[in-house]
Amino acid sequence: MPNPTAAMLVIGDEILSGRTRDANTHYLAGQLTEAGIDLKEVRVVSDDAPAIVAAVKALSAAYDSVFTSGGIGPTHDDITADCIAQAFDDHIDVRDDARALLAAHYERNGQELNDARLRMARIPDSATLIDNPVSVAPGFTIQNVHVMAGVPSVFQAMVATVLPTLKGGAPLLSQTLRVQRGEGDIAGPLAQFAQDFSDLSVGSYPFQKDGVYGSNIVVRGTDAIRLDVAMTALTAIFAA
Amino acid sequence: MPNPTAAMLVIGDEILSGRTRDANTHYLAGQLTEAGIDLKEVRVVSDDAPAIVAAVKALSAAYDSVFTSGGIGPTHDDITADCIAQAFDDHIDVRDDARALLAAHYERNGQELNDARLRMARIPDSATLIDNPVSVAPGFTIQNVHVMAGVPSVFQAMVATVLPTLKGGAPLLSQTLRVQRGEGDIAGPLAQFAQDFSDLSVGSYPFQKDGVYGSNIVVRGTDAIRLDVAMTALTAIFAA
Structure with a gap:
């Protein structure tokens, strides 16, 4: 039986401008190979809603699972969650479970849960949260797409959470x-x-x-x- | 006036398996930014003919220029040139100009221009050769697609040849x-x-x-x- 297939979608102007060198693809590639999942395609797109929506739709339809990195922080250029909701025609707003995680975290640190930080609790209705042990703001899984942070330490922690839930194949030697x-x-x-x-x-x-x-x-x-x-x-x- | 747009297509199983970390995308991104050309999308696909052909067609239609890296060497897994010819419905065979470059090079080095090396002279009929000052085997340009080697030193030399021929925009500061x-x-x-x-x-x-x-x-x-x-x-x- 052939191995399950996967694709990676890297979201961010900073990669395409050459300012930042993407480290997450190489990390994910190694992890998937060990798990017996074949990474078949990678795409990098800019912080542009139509580009993100189109790429998510194409990759989700073509492969067993899709991993995205980037664009889920609190600033105005973080539009990934809304684009994913649009790609799957799902409703999105601040969700109580995600808000509760953030509220507890910022209270512990004596910081304000302001509007910007609340953006990180915007999660599509049908998604499942992905734990973020590094900086709390969660990723999420919707259908076969796993939406994760771009910061490498957070991305890697989220991969560690998601991978054991996926059906792997025979590890490639x-x-x-x-x-x-x-x-x-x-x-x-x-x-x-x-x-x-x-x-x-x-x-x-x-x-x-x-x-x-x-x-x-x-x-x-x-x-x-x-x-x-x-x-x-x-x-x-x-x-x- | 908006800047010209570009895409990069990285071809190679070794990137997707995590064995090799792609260095060419980051290099090209920096060069294009300096030249005022907006890199809008990157794709990585495996050494698989249908995947390569589909990606070349999609990117060539969507952006002003496309740069590919990888898969133009002499071994059986080097199928890029044939895939590009197929994408543009062009005829491909060993071409005299490319063969002459290789013949002179291998004669200088006392090496045989065998069948495998001759594969590197397979160039689509309508393509223009891209000079390879490092290891002679040329890249080529067909329509708006620039087909270049995956070895970083060769890739960089080919970018240096191609970039001055492209219409740039205002450099992004x-x-x-x-x-x-x-x-x-x-x-x-x-x-x-x-x-x-x-x-x-x-x-x-x-x-x-x-x-x-x-x-x-x-x-x-x-x-x-x-x-x-x-x-x-x-x-x-x-x-x-």
Whole structure:
């Protein structure tokens, strides 16, 4: 049975302007691979309502689950929650359960739960809250979309909450053979090898560093024994 | 007049599996911002022909220019050139101009121009070659799509070749005010400020480090004097 599929949607002008380098995609990719969920597509869009709505709809329809990051804070440019509600045609307003979390938090810290902070309690009616152990303001899950914060520490905490609730597949295992020959030299025999082991995924990733060049050949699959057989064959091919 | 728009398409299983962290998007984002071209969307797809073809078509239709990275090497998993030809319904085969570049290069290095390396001379009929000063195998431009290598040093060299040929807009300038108050405290006055300076883009990016928290307020625009006026107003608001 094929693994479940997933997509990531990164929301934020700061990524597209080059001001901030997105760290969440790489983190999520590693976590999903370990869980046996295949990350199939990533999109980055700006803080623009039509762009967010269209991307959420397209990804939610195409993949088993979707993870979003960014745009759920208290400032005027945080429009993700409202866009998600729009994408699913759901009603959205300040919700009592989210408000209660925020009220308790700000009272503990002697801070005011003002209108801006209350924006973070805007949650679509049909959504389930995602716990935020870092800074309290919750994420939420609606249908197959998990809406999470952009701040990496919060994003990672939310992934830790959501992942165990998802049906995973067989974790993808990988082994790498480093070959100090150019891709052009190895490509012929490698194509034959990939055909012989067509049940596995075979990738070639060239490197060039300090005058040394070559390729890392990565073989991926879910069956450890089959992977060992492949690596033995691969090593024999390029030991020649 | 609004700036020209662009999209980036990153092609490669290694990014989606978490094995490799994409560096090209962040680089391109910075270069485009300097050139006054607005990067509006990024997509990452796997080495899968239907996914690549669909993404190229969608992005090419939606934006003024598209940059792709990855999948133009000599190995069996390098299928980008053929997918691009398919997306534009163009014929593709080994092209004489690209073959001549490779032949001269491998002769200089005493290496064989074998079938695998010849794959890198597969270029759609209507495309224009993009120079590769690092490792010779060219990229290419077809209509509004620039097809470039995934290896960062080669990608960057190709961006340097392509960018001066594009019509840029007014470079986007930005100024940042660092405020050591939580986003929830500043969001109200900040929303009013964003409304007063609605000709500028105003973003708030929270940070939390070593127990200090606050927000970087970034104001972006193309008019340096207007930006100075805005920053003076912004500083006055949060100096209180």
